Structures are given as C-alpha cells and as structure tokens.
Amino acid sequence: MSDAPPAAGTPAASAAPDAGPAAGDPASVAPPAGGAGRAPGKRAGRRVRGFRSRRRAVLYVLAGLVVAAGAGWALLGNQVFVVRSVTVTGTHLVTPARVIAAADVPVGTPLLRVDPGSVTRRVESIPQVASATVTEDWPDHLTIAVTERVPVMAVRMAGGGYDLVDPAGVIVRQSQARPAALPLLVTSLRGSALRGATAVTTAADVLAELQPWLARQVTEVSAAPVAAGTVQVTLDMKDGQTVEWGSPGDAAQKNRELAILLPGGAHDIDVSTPGTVVTR
Numbered sequence: 001m002s003d004a005p006p007a008a009g010t011p012a013a014s015a016a017p018d019a020g021p022a023a024g025d026p027a028s029v030a031p032p033a034g035g036a037g038r039a040p041g042k043r044a045g046r047r048v049r050g051f052r053s054r055r056r057a058v059l060y061v062l063a064g065l066v067v068a069a070g071a072g073w074a075l076l077g078n079q080v081f082v083v084r085s086v087t088v089t090g091t092h093l094v095t096p097a098r099v100i101a102a103a104d105v106p107v108g109t110p111l112l113r114v115d116p117g118s119v120t121r122r123v124e125s126i127p128q129v130a131s132a133t134v135t136e137d138w139p140d141h142l143t144i145a146v147t148e149r150v151p152v153m154a155v156r157m158a159g160g161g162y163d164l165v166d167p168a169g170v171i172v173r174q175s176q177a178r179p180a181a182l183p184l185l186v187t188s189l190r191g192s193a194l195r196g197a198t199a200v201t202t203a204a205d206v207l208a209e210l211q212p213w214l215a216r217q218v219t220e221v222s223a224a225p226v227a228a229g230t231v232q233v234t235l236d237m238k239d240g241q242t243v244e245w246g247s248p249g250d251a252a253q254k255n256r257e258l259a260i261l262l263p264g265g266a267h268d269i270d271v272s273t274p275g276t277v278v279t280r
Helices: 033-077 096-103 116-124 198-209 251-264
Strands: 085-089 129-137 141-148 153-156 162-165 171-175 218-227 230-237 242-246 268-270
Touching: 085 096, 096 116, 096 129, 096 141, 116 129, 116 141, 153 198, 198 218, 198 230, 198 251, 242 251, 251 268
Parallel strands: 085 141, 242 268
Antiparallel strands: 129 141, 153 162, 162 171, 218 230, 230 242
C-alpha cells in the first residue's frame, strides 16, 4: 500500500457521507410539528382586533351621548321647538283670549315642557267650558279645542234676571230676560247650590227625554222628592196644561201617551205610571 497523500483537489475519502449541516446553519433548524410556531402571532392579532372593537364601541357610545345631548338641547334649551302661537276652537260664550289666559302657556315655552293634562284642567276651570282637548302641533304650535256648556233651563235670581244653567246645574251665563227657548226651573236653590243638585239634574234628564215637539211646549219644570230616592217631575205647558211626568224613565211610552192625550183638552195629565194614565 502507498502512504502518499491524496492529490491536490481530490476530496478526502475520510469525510463522513451523512454528516449533518454545521451548527448555526439556518437549514439545520427544523420547523416544529403542526405549525405551532405561528400561535403567538395569532394571539397577538386577536388582542389587536379586540382592542379595536372595544374602541369602536366606546366611540359609538360617545357619539350617542353627543346626539342625545344635542337633541335635549334642541328640545329644551334653544328656541326652535317652542310655543310660538296658540289656536283656540269651539268658543262662543268664552273669548279665545280668556281660554289662552287660563291655559297659562307663555310664548317661548319649550313644547316638551308643556303638560297637556295640566293645561286641560286649567281651561276646564272656566265655568262655561264643559271639556277641553290640548294638542301639541310640532314644531311650535298649540291647539286648544273647547266644548262649551249648553244651558237647558233658566232659574230666576233673587235680585232679578236669570241664571241659565246646564244639565249639571252649572251657571253658564246670566240674562235679564228669560230666553224663550228655555223653560223656567222652579226651585228655591240659588247660585252655586244649583250645581249637582238632584232636583236640577233630574229635571234636566226629563227634558232630555221629551220628544222635541213636546220639549218646545214646556214653559216651566219642577222636581220634588216624593219618596226615598224618588223625584216627581212636573211640566207646565204653553197652553196651560200640567203634566205629571214622574221620575226619568219609560220615556218612549210616556211620550206616546202624551201625544194622544195633549190634544184631547185634559188640563192635568199624569203619565208617571205608564199604562195607567190619569187625566183631569
């Protein structure tokens, strides 16, 4: 065998054929199984996205608060949605100016601060007003619709003249002469005592039961208690006849009987018990 060194440029025969890459060589680092090396990046991405979502949510809340504050200022604090005019409808006995004064809603009041219920109660405190409806017409208007009381009887006042009262006994207005269309209520009650009195409300109920042609013939009406809880209503007619109507009720039959008996010339007609008419 020859111990001579290998010729220059010839690879050494002793180099191991399976020697791995040298330490530090990038190729020597094998990627972890299953791609676990990407997990930290995913977690970081989720944290960034969560932060952005929370930031957007905070911004939305702040924007909502700004909008709400702006709306509140527009409705309550500035001069856009405020009462600039008030319209009154349905008045004949009461002037619109009196209704507006009772409503007590100054021009410039924010509409959101107007309480329709309170305004209604103030308007209905006017004696001639039976009911009122208050409507807010945005952006700057208020409408008050009034239903006035209607007198149905006249009551002679102690000092002369007449109180004209509605079915509840409320004095609607006063007059020196009794209106021809209103019958006289014969009663000892005067002034505020008329309101809600049984004699007044019962007499008004009977007048409302009469057929129109009969009601127009009534000149006087009176109501007197005859038993516990019972009131007898008497009607004086234009031709001098007297009708004992009794208590309200059975109006249809009483009207039919009167329609037959009034032209007959009887002076007194008692229809208080339908079916057993008494005439004199």
